[in-house]
Amino acid sequence: MGSKGKLRNISGSKSVLNGIAYLAYIFLYLPILVVIIYSFNKSEVNVEFTGFTMKWYGELFAKDRDLWTSLRTSVELAIYSTIISCVIGTFATIAMHRYKFPGKQLIENLLYIPIVIPEIVIGIAFLATMSMFGVDMSMATLVISHVTFCIPFVIFTLRPRISGFDASIEEAAMDLGATQWRTLRRVTLPMLTPGILASALMSITLSIDDVTISFFAAGPDNTTLPIRIYGMVRGKISPDVYGLCVVIMAATVLLAGVGMLIMNLNAARTRRMRED
Amino acid sequence: MPRIAKPAKVKKLSHTLPLLSMISPMVVWLVAFLVVPLAYVVVVSFMTKGPYGTIKWAFSLDSYAGFANPVYAKVFGKSVEIAILTTIFSLILSYPVAMALSKMTGKKKMLFMVLLVLPFWINGLIRLNGWVNILRETGIVNDTLKLLGLGQIQFMFTDGAIVFGMVYSFLPFMVLPIHNSLSKIPPSLIEAAADLGAKKHRIFLRVILPMTVPGIFSGTIQTFIPSLGAFYISDIMGGGNTMLLGNLIKNQFTSARNWPAGAALSVALILFTLVVMKLYNRVGKIEDLV
Numbered sequence: 323m324g325s326k327g328k329l330r331n332i333s334g335s336k337s338v339l340n341g342i343a344y345l346a347y348i349f350l351y352l353p354i355l356v357v358i359i360y361s362f363n364k365s366e367v368n369v370e371f372t373g374f375t376m377k378w379y380g381e382l383f384a385k386d387r388d389l390w391t392s393l394r395t396s397v398e399l400a401i402y403s404t405i406i407s408c409v410i411g412t413f414a415t416i417a418m419h420r421y422k423f424p425g426k427q428l429i430e431n432l433l434y435i436p437i438v439i440p441e442i443v444i445g446i447a448f449l450a451t452m453s454m455f456g457v458d459m460s461m462a463t464l465v466i467s468h469v470t471f472c473i474p475f476v477i478f479t480l481r482p483r484i485s486g487f488d489a490s491i492e493e494a495a496m497d498l499g500a501t502q503w504r505t506l507r508r509v510t511l512p513m514l515t516p517g518i519l520a521s522a523l524m525s526i527t528l529s530i531d532d533v534t535i536s537f538f539a540a541g542p543d544n545t546t547l548p549i550r551i552y553g554m555v556r557g558k559i560s561p562d563v564y565g566l567c568v569v570i571m572a573a574t575v576l577l578a579g580v581g582m583l584i585m586n587l588n589a590a591r592t593r594r595m596r597e598d
Numbered sequence: 599m600p601r602i603a604k605p606a607k608v609k610k611l612s613h614t615l616p617l618l619s620m621i622s623p624m625v626v627w628l629v630a631f632l633v634v635p636l637a638y639v640v641v642v643s644f645m646t647k648g649p650y651g652t653i654k655w656a657f658s659l660d661s662y663a664g665f666a667n668p669v670y671a672k673v674f675g676k677s678v679e680i681a682i683l684t685t686i687f688s689l690i691l692s693y694p695v696a697m698a699l700s701k702m703t704g705k706k707k708m709l710f711m712v713l714l715v716l717p718f719w720i721n722g723l724i725r726l727n728g729w730v731n732i733l734r735e736t737g738i739v740n741d742t743l744k745l746l747g748l749g750q751i752q753f754m755f756t757d758g759a760i761v762f763g764m765v766y767s768f769l770p771f772m773v774l775p776i777h778n779s780l781s782k783i784p785p786s787l788i789e790a791a792a793d794l795g796a797k798k799h800r801i802f803l804r805v806i807l808p809m810t811v812p813g814i815f816s817g818t819i820q821t822f823i824p825s826l827g828a829f830y831i832s833d834i835m836g837g838g839n840t841m842l843l844g845n846l847i848k849n850q851f852t853s854a855r856n857w858p859a860g861a862a863l864s865v866a867l868i869l870f871t872l873v874v875m876k877l878y879n880r881v882g883k884i885e886d887l888v
Contacts, residue, residue, distance in 0.1 A: 343698035346691055350717055353728025414624035421617045432628050438875055440827030442844050443864045446851050447635035450642060470631045473624060502616050527718050533830050551723045555834055559727055567724045574719040578712055
């Protein structure tokens with residue numbers, strides 16, 4: 323086979339692959355498109371599209387206090403759990419990377435528990451234990467349960483970044499007389515910042531969409547948005563819920579877009595600095 | 599100042615404090631809020647059901663004896679069947695997607711990677727509800743079929759719909775690990791195989807596929823295990839017609855208020871997952887899981 327034929331063959335199979343990939347992305351986004359369309363639907367029952375309206379958005383911003391409260395609970399929960407799990411996870415990652423110690427394998431196995439055991443079991447175990455101690459479900463129990471399943475993901479996201487480190491930089495800092503704490507604060511943590519941000523993103527993503535564990539760990543006064551939607555989804559979903567999801571979606575896309583723009587600018591700046 | 603080599607013992611001591619202070623918060627947290635609760639579930643599973651959903655602290659094997667109930671066997675069988683189907687379909691769809699992703703470069707790749715996880719920021723239940731609107735009796739697909747005079751198809755509230763919803767919900771968990779494995783294959787290896795005259799399908803079967811086995815297994819675990827417990831997907835897509843293990847456990851803790859029975863089912867689910875992990879350990883390392 324000539325090299326030209328070979329090339330065509332490769333690009334041919336590539337377009338088949340791309341075709342399947344595009345179909346998969348349509349599969350991912352099709353229901354989202356439907357949600358967007360239905361948020362502008364005049365018909366309240368959403369069986370068919372009867373006309374364009376902004377009414378639901380009006381109601382969403384004017385009336386739906388409950389929905390906004392739930393969204394607020396979800397966002398607060400994601401922020402608290404992310405901060406706590408990132409702090410705990412970062413220090414643990416550094417310790418496990420830097421030191422050898424007895425029981426390390428045991429701790430390693432501990433981290434896989436939330437990943438291999440179905441969420442529902444973790445959720446009911448948490449609920450049963452809290453009720454044994456007579457603890458009422460509240461924002462605190464929600465945060466505790468979310469931190470528990472976020473910690474391993476923070477560590478596993480951070481670990482590849484720390485193992486790519488040049489250990490000699492930390493050694494150099496210590497050789498120059500920096501204490502361990504100072505080395506950690508001025509050398510290790512700044513080098514880890516991109517990794518910590520990636521872990522934070524991971525844990526926000528996990529926390530904000532969680533249904534199963536929140537179902538068992540939430541009290542009656544701290545309904546998260548997914549739990550409130552779970553309560554509706556088996557009955558009738560009011561169109562303003564679609565509206566809220568579209569608002570969240572728009573905010574997310576905006577944030578992701580801004581994030582990518584900043585990363586692009588940073589990359590361009592680094593390239594320019596290298597060239598100079 | 600000349601550096602003086604410290605005696606080994608002193609050095610070790612100076613490491614103990616930072617080590618302990620950095621690692622103990624994580625260990626204490628996971629033991630207190632994960633290990634202790636799981637152990638407590640095991641204990642509860644051996645207790646007796648009290649009145650009004652309480653636990654009577656008397657040892658009994660009642661909850662495990664309840665497994666003889668044929669309903670349990672049916673639920674368990676159905677859950678495993680749906681989880682296996684979900685995994686197979688997810689794998690078939692994810693592999694080409696992961697390959698296409700691994701062939702992309704630069705900004706295009708970044709965009710498609712972001713697009714893969716972006717739906718997670720939109721509530722999963724609402725996305726499933728979007729599918730309900732598309733697939734139900736008076737939904738978009740059936741309305742179109744009716745318009746074309748092709749009759750109707752019952753998509754919703756079937757086991758197929760549950761599998762569909764699960765494949766949809768867990769797709770990125772299959773795509774990402776396979777993509778991870780693919781990106782670890784050195785291009786020189788594929789070039790070498792091609793230079794030695796291997797045809798494309800042979801390169802795929804003998805080089806690419808074997809090298810991605812860890813990713814395939816990692817994705818399989820990350821799809822199969824959540825499929826066993828995700829009660830909300832069968833609620834929405836199955837319309838409550840199909841009871842899966844997750845629904846059964848949830849019911850014992852909510853409406854049935856038989857905590858020991860729910861705990862025993864959870865223990866069974868834990869044991870089953872451990873067996874799956876043991877099988878996984880033969881083909882892949884647990885470190886490759888994430």
